Amino acid sequence: MTERIAAAVLILAFTAVAQTAPSTDKQVPLVADKAATATKLEPGSFKALGNYGGWWNNITEVEKDAFIDGFTTAMARANSVAVGVSEATMKEVKPGAANFNDKFYEVMDLRIIGQTFNFNLDKPLKPRLDEFYKDPLNVRIPVQLAMDYVRDEMSGKKTAGQLLDELNDWRKIVNH
Numbered sequence: 001m002t003e004r005i006a007a008a009v010l011i012l013a014f015t016a017v018a019q020t021a022p023s024t025d026k027q028v029p030l031v032a033d034k035a036a037t038a039t040k041l042e043p044g045s046f047k048a049l050g051n052y053g054g055w056w057n058n059i060t061e062v063e064k065d066a067f068i069d070g071f072t073t074a075m076a077r078a079n080s081v082a083v084g085v086s087e088a089t090m091k092e093v094k095p096g097a098a099n100f101n102d103k104f105y106e107v108m109d110l111r112i113i114g115q116t117f118n119f120n121l122d123k124p125l126k127p128r129l130d131e132f133y134k135d136p137l138n139v140r141i142p143v144q145l146a147m148d149y150v151r152d153e154m155s156g157k158k159t160a161g162q163l164l165d166e167l168n169d170w171r172k173i174v175n176h
Contacts, residue, residue, distance in 0.1 A: 050174070052146070053139025056129065068125050071147060075117040082114030119147070121154050128154060138167075140174035 043063075046054030056064070086107045093103040119125075128150045132138055138146070149167060152158045158166070 051139050052141060052143050053133035053136075056133045056143065056146075061126075064126050064129075067143075068129075068147075071144075072119045072125075075119045079114045079117035082110050082117065086110035086114065116148075119151055121151065123154055125150055125154075137171050137175065141167075141170050142174075145170055 041058070043055050043058040046052070046058060059067070089103060089110065090107045093100060093107060097103070125147065129143075129146060132146050132150060141149075149163065153163055
């Protein structure tokens with residue numbers, strides 16, 4: 001991977017993390033509310049223990065919407081950066097130049113990477129994510145992979161067989 005691609009991927013990763021960070025705008029609960037929820041496990045605890053389904057199923061609908069919005073916004077930005085860098089690099093691709101193949105493949109790599117960040121769908125993700133995490137075999141699958149799975153399923157990017165193979169591979173890894 002060239003230095004330019006590596007730098008772009010690093011920037012995209014930081015953008016995604018920053019965009020999906022939890023909000024600090026939550027109201028402080030009343031003392032009575034704190035006592036009532038003292039025995040309830042916080043959603044973040046599930047995530048910290050690798051139970052992403054427990055986390056997803058214990059956050060509010062508003063928090064789910066905010067997470068999906070932040071995630072898809074970050075992915076749209078990452079896609080835009082990857083496409084922009086690939087277009088700028090394409091201007092450097094000159095047929096017959098000694099570095100033609102290197103530059104051409106750099107452009108293609110960036111476009112492929114950019115597509116992994118494309119979450120433009122005409123249907124909402126939340127109902128399908130809710131369904132995904134109802135399956136006990138999926139609760140340890142990180143939400144980023146669940147988002148990819150749901151996107152690919154909804155967009156038809158992969159066949160049912162490809163999706164099942166991918167899901168089974170993830171399940172083997174996380175449920176070892």
